[in-house]
Amino acid sequence: MLRRFGFAFAVAALAASTPAWAEDKQPVTQKTCTELLSFYKSLPFTEVLPIAEGPVSVPGKSGDLTIGFSQTAFNHPWRVAMLAALQAETCRHPNIKLVVLDGNVDVAKQSNDVRDLLARGVDAVLLSPVESAALVPAARAVMAANVPLIVMDRDVPTDKTLFIGQSNVTMGEGVAEKMAKDLGGQGNIVVITGLKGSSPAVDRDQGMKNVLAKYPGIKVLATGDGQWIRDPAVPIMEDFLTAYPKIDAVFSHAEESSWGAQLAVARANRCKDGIRQYTFDGSNAGFKAVKAGAFQADGNYTPFIADIGLRAALHKLMKKPIPGEASYKFPGRQLVLPDSPTVVAGNADQWIGRGWGDFEPTPDPCKK
Amino acid sequence: MPPDALTASRSRRHIATLTRGWQRVGVLAALVLLVIMASLLSPRFFTVPNLLNVLRQVSIVGVLATGMTFVILTRGIDLSVGSLLGVAVVLFAGSMDSRGTAVALPLGLGAAALAGLVNGIGIAYAGLPAFIMTLGMLSFARGLAFIYTGGTPIPILNEDFYVLGNGYLLGVPIPALVLLVALIVSGFLLGLTPFGRSVYAIGSNEEAARLSGVPVRLYKTIVYAISGLMSGLAGLLYTSQLSIGTPIAGQGYELDAIAAVVVGGTSLFGGKGSVAGTFLGTLIIGVLANILNLTGVDPFVQQLFKGALIVVAVFIMSRRT
Numbered sequence: 237m238l239r240r241f242g243f244a245f246a247v248a249a250l251a252a253s254t255p256a257w258a259e260d261k262q263p264v265t266q267k268t269c270t271e272l273l274s275f276y277k278s279l280p281f282t283e284v285l286p287i288a289e290g291p292v293s294v295p296g297k298s299g300d301l302t303i304g305f306s307q308t309a310f311n312h313p314w315r316v317a318m319l320a321a322l323q324a325e326t327c328r329h330p331n332i333k334l335v336v337l338d339g340n341v342d343v344a345k346q347s348n349d350v351r352d353l354l355a356r357g358v359d360a361v362l363l364s365p366v367e368s369a370a371l372v373p374a375a376r377a378v379m380a381a382n383v384p385l386i387v388m389d390r391d392v393p394t395d396k397t398l399f400i401g402q403s404n405v406t407m408g409e410g411v412a413e414k415m416a417k418d419l420g421g422q423g424n425i426v427v428i429t430g431l432k433g434s435s436p437a438v439d440r441d442q443g444m445k446n447v448l449a450k451y452p453g454i455k456v457l458a459t460g461d462g463q464w465i466r467d468p469a470v471p472i473m474e475d476f477l478t479a480y481p482k483i484d485a486v487f488s489h490a491e492e493s494s495w496g497a498q499l500a501v502a503r504a505n506r507c508k509d510g511i512r513q514y515t516f517d518g519s520n521a522g523f524k525a526v527k528a529g530a531f532q533a534d535g536n537y538t539p540f541i542a543d544i545g546l547r548a549a550l551h552k553l554m555k556k557p558i559p560g561e562a563s564y565k566f567p568g569r570q571l572v573l574p575d576s577p578t579v580v581a582g583n584a585d586q587w588i589g590r591g592w593g594d595f596e597p598t599p600d601p602c603k604k
Numbered sequence: 605m606p607p608d609a610l611t612a613s614r615s616r617r618h619i620a621t622l623t624r625g626w627q628r629v630g631v632l633a634a635l636v637l638l639v640i641m642a643s644l645l646s647p648r649f650f651t652v653p654n655l656l657n658v659l660r661q662v663s664i665v666g667v668l669a670t671g672m673t674f675v676i677l678t679r680g681i682d683l684s685v686g687s688l689l690g691v692a693v694v695l696f697a698g699s700m701d702s703r704g705t706a707v708a709l710p711l712g713l714g715a716a717a718l719a720g721l722v723n724g725i726g727i728a729y730a731g732l733p734a735f736i737m738t739l740g741m742l743s744f745a746r747g748l749a750f751i752y753t754g755g756t757p758i759p760i761l762n763e764d765f766y767v768l769g770n771g772y773l774l775g776v777p778i779p780a781l782v783l784l785v786a787l788i789v790s791g792f793l794l795g796l797t798p799f800g801r802s803v804y805a806i807g808s809n810e811e812a813a814r815l816s817g818v819p820v821r822l823y824k825t826i827v828y829a830i831s832g833l834m835s836g837l838a839g840l841l842y843t844s845q846l847s848i849g850t851p852i853a854g855q856g857y858e859l860d861a862i863a864a865v866v867v868g869g870t871s872l873f874g875g876k877g878s879v880a881g882t883f884l885g886t887l888i889i890g891v892l893a894n895i896l897n898l899t900g901v902d903p904f905v906q907q908l909f910k911g912a913l914i915v916v917a918v919f920i921m922s923r924r925t
Contacts, residue, residue, distance in 0.1 A: 467846055475898050492848075
């Protein structure tokens with residue numbers, strides 16, 4: 237009996253504490269609207285589909301608009317930065333309510349999340365899928381309910397209102413081209429991939445392979461699974477350094493894994509080898525590392541597309557045309573974004589501050 | 605303890621010690637076999653720098669597995685160790701540069717130990733199943749780590765801290781030394797103190813241990829607090845080796861730790877096993893990962909080897925006893 241009361245009390249206490257939490261700070265990013273509005277000014281794509289600050293009026297609808305966002309997960313700062321861009325746009329329009337769901341890197345959960353958003357009666361769905369193909373049924377459900385569906389980052393090969401994203405294949409090609417040039421078309425490289433089987437890892441790898449097909453002198457010695465993060469990359473690189481006396485470059489799908497590889501290089505006393513680092517992610521910390529020479533190139537993959545996603549959804553609700561949308565290889569339409577150049581020593585200064593994340597880079601262990 | 609219960613437990617302990625001895629020989633033989641195979645497969649495997657690398661690579665999971673051994677010996681399980689590591693990591697990273705090591709170390713270790721204590725109280729006093737209590741803590745603690753950081757990693761600039769994770773003392777990587785100290789202290793606690801004997805007794809037969817006067821609830825609570833403290837220590841190794849405090853640190857490590865304990869011959873049904881076995885189990889898994897990388901085995905295929913190793917090792921061990 238006592239235990240049951242205790243449980244009820246605990247649940248009540250938790251429930252009572254949540255509104256207090258949500259009052260001034262936005263969920264997940266823990267930022268206030270004031271902070272987000274000043275952050276909005278630094279976003280790269282605010283001139284795409286612009287909407288003036290203030291309440292948004294939609295024909296045939298009075299009162300608040302509810303927009304649902306189903307995100308892959310919030311386990312990576314890139315994903316958090318993407319949400320921050322969306323929250324910043326939301327803060328500009330007082331009559332928009334945002335419902336954010338965390339897919340937890342699980343296609344089954346995300347599929348349910350999207351249906352939950354429909355059940356809540358949202359006016360539009362923003363979706364950044366865990367996995368392209370697996371979210372097809374959920375995307376169909378949204379379209380069948382006549383709710384605008386804006387897909388961001390990873391695409392879904394079925395009908396949608398609009399897809400907004402950059403190509404990981406061409407970005408992979410850009411970074412690999414820079415590597416091939418730096419190496420003079422000759423050399424031994426090791427590859428540390430993103431989480432194996434995930435679509436950006438597959439696409440970045442494809443981009444690299446497209447380029448290496450033109451450079452038979454560049455040999456891939458070995459490939460490891462860095463899972464986008466730092467800790468698995470360290471032992472992988474340590475073991476590669478042990479196995480291969482001559483490594484010219486590391487092609488890593490994520491900045492975090494590149495830092496792991498760099499730590500391993502320093503530990504193995506191989507800094508003097510001048511092993512080059514090619515990476516992706518497009519964080520400000522990564523750009524600073526490029527400027528400092530720790531990385532030779534950083535694929536500029538911006539998370540700041542979710543604000544465009546919201547504006548696109550609002551355009552649809554306001555029955556306004558979306559300039560720049562076009563048909564493409566999948567059903568539905570695509571908004572083509574200007575290509576962000578690969579960040580290298582020459583242009584790093586222009587990009588520092590326009591990437592994502594406000595944390596500092598790891599001190600380069602080879603410069604200690 | 606009544607006299608006949610004492611003799612009974614003594615003779616049981618005698619048998620347990622014997623089988624434990626056998627198991628350890630089995631695990632050791634497996635490790636030796638693996639090392640020989642690895643040396644044949646890659647000329648670079650059996651070199652001092654590589655073996656020291658392996659020791660450092662296994663140090664984090666090794667420390668977790670050492671704490672896990674206490675828990676599994678009592679026939680419990682601790683699924684929260686990876687998340688407690690994560691909490692410790694973000695606390696170390698968040699306070700190291702601003703408040704200094706003297707504040708950061710007790711803060712991170714203390715928080716992890718405290719969470720372990722909460723696990724223990726939930727299991728021993730509130731009667732929750734260990735699986736459920738620690739599963740809840742796994743999610744709860746991970747949530748705390750995310751809230752604390754707002755989902756963004758915290759880089760660490762402190763130089764002394766870098767040395768802790770990357771330096772050497774007498775030619776041995778410091779993290780490996782930390783693991784060895786944790787193993788020796790744990791081995792002493794389990795093998796040579798009344799507390800340690802009670803841990804085995806609780807795992808063999810909790811009711812009998814309680815009847816013979818072992819403070820079962822208190823000791824079970826302590827066991828989870830130890831596991832929490834070890835998670836904090838593993839977090840210290842993580843943060844100092846990787847120079848970063850990320851809220852996802854240690855995700856899934858609980859399964860690696862359980863695998864190391866089980867491959868090391870400790871029974872999931874409690875009462876049988878040792879930290880020495882756990883150390884060997886940790887090394888077996890570490891050497892396997894190392895040789896797969898050295899020989900350039902595709903990462904997709906590496907998972908097959910790891911899975912097969914766990915099943916085969918436990919199958920062989922269960923044949924022996």
